[in-house]
Amino acid sequence: MILPKHQLKYAELLGKIHDSQYQPAGIDVTLKSVHDYANAGKIDFDNSERKISDVKELEFKNDEVHLEQGAYKVIFNEYVKIPDDSAALCFPRSSLLRCGVTLECAVWDPGYEGRSEALLLVKNRHGIILKRNAKIGQMVFIKLVEPVKELYEGQYKGENK
Numbered sequence: 001m002i003l004p005k006h007q008l009k010y011a012e013l014l015g016k017i018h019d020s021q022y023q024p025a026g027i028d029v030t031l032k033s034v035h036d037y038a039n040a041g042k043i044d045f046d047n048s049e050r051k052i053s054d055v056k057e058l059e060f061k062n063d064e065v066h067l068e069q070g071a072y073k074v075i076f077n078e079y080v081k082i083p084d085d086s087a088a089l090c091f092p093r094s095s096l097l098r099c100g101v102t103l104e105c106a107v108w109d110p111g112y113e114g115r116s117e118a119l120l121l122v123k124n125r126h127g128i129i130l131k132r133n134a135k136i137g138q139m140v141f142i143k144l145v146e147p148v149k150e151l152y153e154g155q156y157k158g159e160n161k
Contacts, residue, residue: 002142029116029135031136032075032133034072041053058072067120076118079115091140101128109151109152
């Protein structure tokens with residue numbers, strides 16, 4: 001079951017949210033920062049050799065950043081706290097898609113908390129200009145059939161405080 005707006009407003013799933021961020025079936029997430037990838041990462045089965053790619057934060061000029069075609073890491077403004085009976089997914093806002101840009105996110109598990117990161121893919125050959133705090137994604141909360149027995153305790157818990 002996806003949580004509707006009237007339940008999201010009263011569930012303390014996120015920190016302070018502006019009324020305009022509430023949608024009928026989710027909450028808009030906004031752009032805090034954009035980062036360019038500096039090198040290759042490495043992913044294995046048990047994380048014993050995992051190496052997350054280094055990134056370089058891009059500067060906003062006059063509260064805007066122009067992104068060429070390519071892949072970027074973005075960090076959201078909103079600090080998320082997922083309760084033990086929910087999970088969350090994030091999808092690109094339709095305006096982003098209409099500009100030739102998409103957003104890729106992982107599942108936010110019960111117990112996760114942090115200022116999440118996502119992959120922004122600029123497919124438009126002309127790039128895109130994003131304003132600081134732009135609404136770029138819509139987070140959808142899914143109610144689980146029952147609370148989980150184990151909460152997320154991975155390395156990204158509490159990230160980007």
